[in-house]
Amino acid sequence: MDSITTAASVVAAGLAVGLGAIGPGIGQGSAAQGAVEGIARQPEAEGKIRGTLLLSFAFMESLTIYGLVVALVLLFANPFAG
Amino acid sequence: MEASKRLKISEDLESPEINSVDLSAEYALLQLRIFRINLAITAFAVVVSVLFVDLNAAISLLLGACSGILYFRLLAKSIGSLGKSSSSVSKVQLIVPVALVLVVAKLPELHLLPALVGFLLYKPSLIIQFLFEPYS
Numbered sequence A: 001m002d003s004i005t006t007a008a009s010v011v012a013a014g015l016a017v018g019l020g021a022i023g024p025g026i027g028q029g030s031a032a033q034g035a036v037e038g039i040a041r042q043p044e045a046e047g048k049i050r051g052t053l054l055l056s057f058a059f060m061e062s063l064t065i066y067g068l069v070v071a072l073v074l075l076f077a078n079p080f081a082g
Numbered sequence B: 001m002e003a004s005k006r007l008k009i010s011e012d013l014e015s016p017e018i019n020s021v022d023l024s025a026e027y028a029l030l031q032l033r034i035f036r037i038n039l040a041i042t043a044f045a046v047v048v049s050v051l052f053v054d055l056n057a058a059i060s061l062l063l064g065a066c067s068g069i070l071y072f073r074l075l076a077k078s079i080g081s082l083g084k085s086s087s088s089v090s091k092v093q094l095i096v097p098v099a100l101v102l103v104v105a106k107l108p109e110l111h112l113l114p115a116l117v118g119f120l121l122y123k124p125s126l127i128i129q130f131l132f133e134p135y136s
Helices: A003-041 A043-076 B002-013 B016-052 B055-080 B092-106 B112-119 B122-131
Strands: none
Touching: A003 A043, A043 B016, A043 B055, A043 B092, A043 B112, A043 B122, B016 B055, B016 B112, B016 B122, B055 B092, B055 B112, B055 B122, B092 B112
């Protein structure tokens, strides 16, 4: 792998993780805030709220995982390495 | 006598300990249902990949599915403790996909794509669970 490809891969890996984590991070914070407020207001609905929170977290965090996988592939199994 | 018995029953029903146990049990049941659906989908996907692709792809898929189940378990545990013992959701579960990709990249017998597909098999199980969830 030549030095330009290596440098571009490292920069792209950093961007993939960093930019990919911004949106899900904001979303997860907002969802957790809403869920905790909901549980505090309606403790009898805790099970349903936690279940819905689990679903939304699993889907939001998968966006972070996509970025993470792209970064790891670029670093450890780079398809552009000659 | 009757009034005191009613009062006792009413206190039992409103007891926060009993309610807390019930709510935890409801959440644990939800996790168990998702785990069962995930196992069924994983078994189906592994059998299909053994029959129509090859054994290495099936092993990669199985490894990915096991990682997905572990990831989901850690995520559920973290969400279960939210608001009780911790005020934020931990990110420990993100180590699982990292370890999966590293292991698959280091071992030439395993394939990356089936492992990632296997890891993401928890999503169909979540969708199925919430589509067929009984509304009560």
